[in-house]
Amino acid sequence: QKLLWPRVGICTEDRLYYRMKAPSFRDEGDILRIEQGERVCFDTYFNSVSADKWRRYTAAQNFSLRLKLSGKLRVVLCSRHFINSQSVRAVLAEKVVQADSVQEFCFDFPKGADGMLFFELQALSGNAAYCGGAYECDAAEKDVQPVKIGVDICTFRREPFVMGNIARMRSDILENAASPLHNHMEVFVSDNGQTLDYDKLNSDTVHVVPNANVGGAGGFTRGMIEILKAN
Incomplete structure (x- = not known):
């Protein structure tokens, strides 16, 4: 499931894609600059993933996250469940990464992670940037079906x-x-x-x-x- 960006003519509401307190600043070419200390949350309509639905309707089992990043950032993998009419956030894993230029990183959600899966980014340097990515899953080749x-x-x-x-x-x-x-x-x-x-x-x-x-x-x-x- 590819991570999406606001698009003119489709939807330009940033908060449906990611949420942050400071005004967002995007370069041409889909690069989100993140001020040092700022957090960006992707528990949004377009950029979270429903693990339960993917498991129910597809052969997907375990999930991972592939991101293109630069600078120094803390990547936090999270889930969210609705319990007694309340939205409950849980931290599943976190890791600090650093790159002088845009590099691709992969992060595994714990096996069996369920609910709504998403991630958060915290900039630990002044040159941090998010450049897109995707949720991925493992599935046996024999279980993959042609779909139209x-x-x-x-x-x-x-x-x-x-x-x-x-x-x-x-x-x-x-x-x-x-x-x-x-x-x-x-x-x-x-x-x-x-x-x-x-x-x-x-x-x-x-x-x-x-x-x-x-x-x-x-x-x-x-x-x-x-x-x-x-x-």
């Missing part, structure tokens, strides 16, 4: 949003041979308003179908029916 994802979109006269989302998925995934999801994803749009340009949007990987105005539940149900038919 069907994206179900329901819309009612929201043409600019739908067309923008389709364009991004085309450029980033559907027509991008470098994407891990290339040839493993198709998009199904249930058009409750019957206002989209089907000839312009339809392709081998994008399927727009006219639908009666049956609300969100009816629209998403139609999308799931089309996905099952295609499969």
Whole structure:
């Protein structure tokens, strides 16, 4: 699960990606500069990982974290559980690393770590920087299955949003041979308003179908029916 950055046109709310007290400063090329003593927490919507769900729905078992860092930083591996309606944070491991230039480091979460896994960074020098990374897992090759994802979109006269989302998925995934999801994803749009340009949007990987105005539940149900038919 790749660690994500704010993106113009997608989402620019920093706190959905990482949280820090000081104003964030990012260089071009996705480099987050961290002031000495400052902490950055990644227990966020986009950059935490649900170990329980990965184990339930995939062959993943144990997890690790790969980060690109420079400077001197303390890396803290954490988990979070909801207990009695309270969010409880636990420290699982920590390590201090140092690099004069950007280097890649790997950190293992303890075996069997569960809940929401995430990490925190504390800058121990004035030239510390975070440059991205990913969560990884171990899985036996025999357990890995070919997967194809069907994206179900329901819309009612929201043409600019739908067309923008389709364009991004085309450029980033559907027509991008470098994407891990290339040839493993198709998009199904249930058009409750019957206002989209089907000839312009339809392709081998994008399927727009006219639908009666049956609300969100009816629209998403139609999308799931089309996905099952295609499969």
